[in-house]
Amino acid sequence: xxxxxxxxxxxxxxxxxxxxxxxxxxxxxxxxxxxxxxxxxxxxxxxxxxxxxxxxxxxxxxxxxxxxxxxxxxxxxxxxxxxxxxxxxxxxxxxxxxxxxxxxxxxxxxxxxxxxxxxxxxxxxxxxxxxxxxxxxxxxxxxxxxxxxxxxxxxxxxxxxxxxxxxxxxxxxxxxxxxxxxxxxxxxxxxxxxxxxxxxxxxxxxxxxxxxxxxxxxxxxxxxxxxxxxxxxxxxxxxxxxxxxxxxxxxxxxxxxxxxxxxxxxxxxxxxxxxxxxxxxxxxxxxxxxxxxxxxxxxxxxxxxxxxxxxxxxxxxxxxxxxxxxxxxxxxxxxxxxxxxxxxxxxxxxxxxxxxxxxxxxxxxxxxxxxxxxxxxxxxxxxxxxxxxxxxxxxxxxxxxxxxxxxxxxxxxxxxxxxxxxxxxxxxxxxxxxxxxxxxxxxxxxxxxxxxxxxxxxxxxx
Numbered sequence: 001x002x003x004x005x006x007x008x009x010x011x012x013x014x015x016x017x018x019x020x021x022x023x024x025x026x027x028x029x030x031x032x033x034x035x036x037x038x039x040x041x042x043x044x045x046x047x048x049x050x051x052x053x054x055x056x057x058x059x060x061x062x063x064x065x066x067x068x069x070x071x072x073x074x075x076x077x078x079x080x081x082x083x084x085x086x087x088x089x090x091x092x093x094x095x096x097x098x099x100x101x102x103x104x105x106x107x108x109x110x111x112x113x114x115x116x117x118x119x120x121x122x123x124x125x126x127x128x129x130x131x132x133x134x135x136x137x138x139x140x141x142x143x144x145x146x147x148x149x150x151x152x153x154x155x156x157x158x159x160x161x162x163x164x165x166x167x168x169x170x171x172x173x174x175x176x177x178x179x180x181x182x183x184x185x186x187x188x189x190x191x192x193x194x195x196x197x198x199x200x201x202x203x204x205x206x207x208x209x210x211x212x213x214x215x216x217x218x219x220x221x222x223x224x225x226x227x228x229x230x231x232x233x234x235x236x237x238x239x240x241x242x243x244x245x246x247x248x249x250x251x252x253x254x255x256x257x258x259x260x261x262x263x264x265x266x267x268x269x270x271x272x273x274x275x276x277x278x279x280x281x282x283x284x285x286x287x288x289x290x291x292x293x294x295x296x297x298x299x300x301x302x303x304x305x306x307x308x309x310x311x312x313x314x315x316x317x318x319x320x321x322x323x324x325x326x327x328x329x330x331x332x333x334x335x336x337x338x339x340x341x342x343x344x345x346x347x348x349x350x351x352x353x354x355x356x357x358x359x360x361x362x363x364x365x366x367x368x369x370x371x372x373x374x375x376x377x378x379x380x381x382x383x384x385x386x387x388x389x390x391x392x393x394x395x396x397x398x399x400x401x402x403x404x405x406x407x408x409x410x411x412x413x414x415x416x417x418x419x420x421x422x423x424x425x426x427x428x429x430x431x432x433x434x435x436x437x438x439x440x441x442x443x444x445x446x447x448x449x450x451x452x453x454x455x456x457x458x459x460x461x462x
Contacts, residue, residue, distance in 0.1 A: 011200030014141035014207050020197045021135050022154030027190035028089055029158030030165065031183045032120060033321070035096045037163035037314050039117050042176050046102060046110040056114045060121035061294075065408025067125035072401020076269070076394065081130040082198050088127020089194055093187035095119040100180035129400040136388045136396055137204040144385040149332015152381030156325030158186075163314045163321075208393065267402065270395045277449045278390050278399055280442055282406035285383060287439035289410030291350035291432040292375060293418040295320065298357045298365070301422070307362045316369050323373030328381035340386045340447055347436035347443070349375040354418065355429045379407075390450060 012020065039057060048056070075084045095116040102113040139147025162183070169179040267275055299313045308316065334342040349371050356368025384400070391399040421428040 012197070014138040014147075017138035017197065017201055017204065017207070018135065018142060018147045018151055019154070020193065021131070021138075022151040024089065024190050024194045024197070025131075025151065025155040026158035026161075027186040027193070028092055029155055030162035030186040031096045031190070032092050032124070032162070033159040034162030034166040034179065034183050035099065035117070035120060037317060038166055038170070038176055038179070042099065042102070042113060043110065043117075045176065046113055048110055048114075056117055060118050062408060062412060063118060064121040064124040064128075065404045065411065067122065068129050068401040068404040070401070071126050072129035072404075073269075073398045075130040075133065076396075076398045081133050081204075082202070084130035085127045085134060086194060086198065088123045088125070088131070089190060091123025091126060092120050093191050095123065097180055097184035097187060100177040103175075103177050125404075128404060129396075129398075132384060132400045133396050134204050136393070137207040138201075139385075140388070141207040143336040144388055145332040145335030145337075145382060147332075148381045148385045149329045149335070152328030152332070152377060153325045155381075156321050156328065156377060160318050160321040160325065162186075163318055167314050205393075267398070269398055270391060273453065274391060277446055277453065278387070278402075280449070281386065281390060281446045282403050284439050284442040284446060285379065285403060286406040286410035287435045287442065288346045288350050288375070288379060289407045290414035290417075291347070291353055291436055291439075292372060292379065292411070292414060293353060293357065294411060294415040295369075295372075298369060298372070300419075301358050302365060305360075307365060316366060319366060320369040320373035320376070323370040324377030324380070327374035327377030331378045331382040332385070335382050335385055340389070340450070343378070343383060343386065343443060344440060346375055346378050346383065347439040349378075350439075351433045351436040354425065354432050358422070358425050358428075386450075 043056060071084060075081055099113060099116050102109045102116070105112055135147065135151055136144070139151070141147075165182065166176075166179040169182055170176055173179075267279075270278060295317055299317070302308050302313050302316065331342050331345065353368060353372050353375065356364055357372055359365050359368060384403070387399055387403055388396060417431065418428060421431075
């Protein structure tokens with residue numbers, strides 16, 4: 001910690017903060033994933049067509065990812081990481097239990113249910129970048145790989161438990177609405193815990209090291225290239241200086257004169273040489289996310305081929321979530337021990353996803369979903385640890401917002417192509433394998449550039 005940080009009281013130890021945020025995610029993911037696992041079934045019961053179900057659930061996925069392009073820079077500009085996090089969690093905590101009321105709303109039921117599903121995913125977009133910034137500081141104090149990995153483990157426990165709770169209650173009652181109502185309990189627990197964490201640690205920057213604090217306070221200007229370094233992009237001629245960073249407690253920096261487009265994109269605030277490396281890494285994430293397809297395509301395959309009864313699909317989904325938790329924790333520890341090269345596992349695993357998940361037997365599909373879960377767990381946790389290592393602390397909210405957009409584009413494209421090529425699985429496998437080879441090459445370039453940037457920072461001044 002910095003000398004200034006040491007002078008400020010820290011309400012919780014770094015591990016306590018990491019675990020506390022992890023339990024918030026656990027309870028909210030019980031709520032969110034519980035709803036996601038039966039959202040389509042609810043809409044169908046309320047009279048929705050397949051086209052409407054696809055539009056609502058697909059739109060919800062797009063909102064959850066692409067809206068972060070706005071909420072990430074917004075959180076960075078205002079420094080209001082806690083308010084964004086609280087608002088986003090509250091949207092999910094309130095919208096899902098309200099789905100219990102939709103069966104009695106008559107002609108308005110379908111519209112209200114669709115709106116609540118969109119609100120729930122909007123909450124994910126609102127809280128996502130800000131929550132990850134709050135986590136990055138205490139995780140940095142304990143080892144980012146371990147910190148993000150443990151958080152993801154707790155997150156995935158919730159994602160695993162939520163669908164099982166919904167399935168159990170629906171099986172006992174024969175209705176979905178009691179399950180949604182029961183999810184109000186973990187939603188309330190999550191919000192109480194979140195407010196307690198906010199009271200204990202209003203400013204998570206107290207966990208930052210001296211180097212990180214210096215990076216957060218430094219103006220976002222490109223580093224001067226050295227003779228032995230790789231070429232560094234010049235700063236855009238028309239770019240204005242980035243606004244001064246503000247603390248996580250919510251104090252805003254001085255107003256910026258940048259254009260509305262520049263403020264929206266936020267990329268201009270990231271130093272040019274770092275920005276290039278970050279965009280390459282985001283491209284890697286888009287390519288690997290493309291290959292992960294979506295569980296929607298997998299569940300369609302299970303139902304269309306009658307490999308399992310519909311009631312068995314959530315159990316297979318839960319197996320994937322359990323694998324994701326294991327993958328996140330294992331690679332998180334490996335990240336801190338052997339470095340970011342562990343991320344080469346992602347394209348390796350992803351290359352096997354379409355061939356197994358769209359297989360001809362239940363056993364093959366289950367193996368495929370476990371592989372999918374392992375890759376998804378790494379993609380959603382340890383991959384983000386490298387984003388935090390690539391980008392200065394003051395621009396991480398912006399970076400995570402853009403990173404989610406790249407992942408969102410990859411996810412939507414991958415699901416669309418998988419659906420279009422469902423009748424030609426060998427072609428789909430070929431496309432995914434080729435893209436994973438390309439992703440591996442891009443990651444090797446990213447790791448080489450990152451090592452060069454670290455060497456420049458570590459070199460003594462001339």
